[in-house]
Amino acid sequence: MALIGHPVAHSLSPPMHNAALKYCNLEGSYELVDIAPADLEREIERMAAEGFTGFNVTIPHKDAIYHMAGGHTKEAAQAQASNTVKILEENFLLAHNTDIGGFEEALAELIPGKAKGSFAAIIGTGGAAKAAILALKNLGFKSVALVSRDAARANAVAREIEPVLDGRIVLKGTTWSDCSTDNISLIVNSTPMGQGTVPVPDWLDEFLGRFDPQSLVFDMVYSKTQEDTAVVTAAKERGLRSADGAEMLIRQAHKAFQFWTEESPPIGIFRTAFRQALGHQM
Numbered sequence: 623m624a625l626i627g628h629p630v631a632h633s634l635s636p637p638m639h640n641a642a643l644k645y646c647n648l649e650g651s652y653e654l655v656d657i658a659p660a661d662l663e664r665e666i667e668r669m670a671a672e673g674f675t676g677f678n679v680t681i682p683h684k685d686a687i688y689h690m691a692g693g694h695t696k697e698a699a700q701a702q703a704s705n706t707v708k709i710l711e712e713n714f715l716l717a718h719n720t721d722i723g724g725f726e727e728a729l730a731e732l733i734p735g736k737a738k739g740s741f742a743a744i745i746g747t748g749g750a751a752k753a754a755i756l757a758l759k760n761l762g763f764k765s766v767a768l769v770s771r772d773a774a775r776a777n778a779v780a781r782e783i784e785p786v787l788d789g790r791i792v793l794k795g796t797t798w799s800d801c802s803t804d805n806i807s808l809i810v811n812s813t814p815m816g817q818g819t820v821p822v823p824d825w826l827d828e829f830l831g832r833f834d835p836q837s838l839v840f841d842m843v844y845s846k847t848q849e850d851t852a853v854v855t856a857a858k859e860r861g862l863r864s865a866d867g868a869e870m871l872i873r874q875a876h877k878a879f880q881f882w883t884e885e886s887p888p889i890g891i892f893r894t895a896f897r898q899a900l901g902h903q904m
Contacts, residue, residue: 627680641895670713676882684749691717703749706878721753724874738762741805746812765792816852844868
């Protein structure tokens with residue numbers, strides 16, 4: 623098994639999956655495979671030939687893998703993006719999406735009983751944003767503003783995903799400067815801003831400053847050290863509640879492992895391995 627992306631060197635996914643393999647007495651390992659976009663198809667063919675049974679997908683390959691796959695689970699089809707793939711007989715790729723469930727469960731713990739009828743803003747328009755939209759629909763959110771530098775792009779993504787929302791959520795594309803903050807209680811960052819060398823945009827601080835102090839900022843990026851992510855830091859400076867993507871990562875990893883192996887180790891195995899690996903990064 624593996625995580626593919628570009629870059630992936632600092633991921634904390636391997637310790638979790640390797641701990642789960644050991645717990646379940648399964649042979650194998652979980653590796654990091656850095657793949658540039660131009661090499662994606664060739665590298666996937668190589669991995670299949672070498673006996674990989676599945677892999678996770680991170681930036682920038684979630685959309686491309688979705689289109690490469692020969693089959694899709696309901697979750698992947700709804701999100702039109704995949705973060706988890708199983709390699710079946712004859713190298714058939716079955717695309718799945720565990721970001722939806724991982725985000726949904728992590729967020730539900732943070733806002734128990736407060737989701738139904740709520741309003742949210744999601745920064746970004748990629749595969750992670752689509753997963754977040756679907757999770758918010760499942761939790762009962764009423765309205766989502768999809769925030770992008772390009773409102774036309776945001777509205778195009780909104781139109782793409784609207785057919786699977788069943789009219790249960792109002793979705794509108796906008797820019798950060800035009801986004802109405804009225805009634806919004808949740809702000810989700812679905813972009814890689816602040817991760818590695820990806821800069822935090824100049825407008826973020828001003829944007830966050832427009833929200834009620836009781837609002838929650840959820841950064842899908844997770845800290846790979848004991849320090850806060852850049853988005854969480856910005857939220858705290860504005861006096862907002864905040865959480866990074868660590869719990870989401872743990873929960874989506876647990877779901878991915880179940881998808882590949884049909885084994886269900888306790889999620890605590892993943893959580894403990896993550897925390898131990900995080901401590902080693904200090």
